[in-house]
Amino acid sequence: MISRSSLARHAQQAARRSWGAPSLQQRSFAAAASSGAFETSDISGLKVASRDAHGPTTKLAIVAKAGTRFQPLPGLTVGLEEFAFKNTERRSALRITRETELLGGQLAASHTREALVLQASFLRDDLPYFAELLAEVVSMTKYTTHEFHEDVERVLRLKQNSFYHNVPAVALDNAHSVAFHNGLGASIYPTPATPYGKYMNEEHIASFADAVYVKPNLALVADGAAPENLSKWVGQFFKDVPASSQSGQKFGSEASKYHGGEQRTSHTGGNAMVIAFPGSGYTAPKPEIAVLAALLGGQSTIKWSPGYSLLSKATADISGLSFSATNIPYSDAGLLTVQLSGAAASVRQGAEATVKALESIANGKVAKEDISKAIANAKFNALDETQLREPTLHLVGSGVVNTGKAYEPASLVQGIENVTAEKVKAAAKTVLEGKATVSSVGDLFVLPYAEQIGLRV
Known part of the structure; x- marks a missing residue:
């Protein structure tokens, strides 16, 4: 029987050979740390911000202009968050999980009132794999009915109930609603009483994804990646991310107005x-x-x-x-x-x-x-x-x-x-x-x- 450690080692070696990534012996972490400022650039129409402290690990995140402020219906932002890293047109959720674990990586999705954040943390040499994965998530995720009912809806209800019982969080959420009404006032999590059948399903989430997962609404942020490698892999994997919604839909938000x-x-x-x-x-x-x-x-x-x-x-x-x-x-x-x-x-x-x-x-x-x-x-x-x-x-x-x-x-x-x-x-x-x-x-x-x-x- 092949041990798990052997399997992981062979998977890492094969993956790195296919990407043409430098070997571990070629790593050099002796360079001085950067000033901490991020440099911005445009790669194949995608806005990119990066800095490199020459450490052994990298964090890579897609920040989408898809926070609760911008959702046209309650719950769509949370729906996108829960569908992240599930089945894509090229990989199953199981494959994504197994490959990420074999490479020692970590995947996370979160949202704020203004942004949806899809994040990967990994060893520095594994940048090609995770750059490709993030590109797939924003352009090839399958929004299936069975995953919505079996996974997304179930997890969402658990999170909503947890949120509802967090009294300080409810008070802060209510304060935003009173202060801004719409936009920034939208609830970070809809209340358990929200009628899901009316506002949220896999089709509405897919339509929201089609509108917000376009290059003008996305920024890629890298901390701990060499600029030349980042430019190479982002240019290769994100070139097919659409520049506009295929359906022509656009979602936005009016300028914030304080009410009190x-x-x-x-x-x-x-x-x-x-x-x-x-x-x-x-x-x-x-x-x-x-x-x-x-x-x-x-x-x-x-x-x-x-x-x-x-x-x-x-x-x-x-x-x-x-x-x-x-x-x-x-x-x-x-x-x-x-x-x-x-x-x-x-x-x-x-x-x-x-x-x-x-x-x-x-x-x-x-x-x-x-x-x-x-x-x-x-x-x-x-x-x-x-x-x-x-x-x-x-x-x-x-x-x-x-x-x-x-x-x-x-x-x-x-x-x-x-x-x-x-x-x-x-x-x-x-x-x-x-x-x-x-x-x-x-x-x-x-x-x-x-x-x-x-x-x-």
């Missing part, structure tokens, strides 16, 4: 509130919003210390409360959020403390030292994001596919360095004077209305 308002949802699984305001987007960044989020704060960055942030100090005596302040950026909008979860009474106290903290900033009653700390922390967060491989792939790909160039969080740093106490004060005053977005999920008898904590909706 309040939504309250009774839930027995826990308590959560999201207090949100217009934030900073990628195309028109507002560095003072990043500093404001850092000043409001979240978990302490120093062990055994409550932290410098205003909310850390204000909620130190509130038991059972989890909270975080962050700016969630999108291509043409952003949402500055404070997310609170825990016991209903604790969440109520945290919400009251949030408004008081914003008022103290707007009134200039914050120590200059705390603002300096917030600026330094916001700067660190922007730079640290560029060092994380997977989030960076998503970020860069979304930038390329939406604007033609990579989003570079590091570009925010100069703006953050120029933020002053007056700018932070003005930003806090602006959000308080405008319409807030408040989403409450849980025990509505205890959780406060927006007006009870001093917010306009």
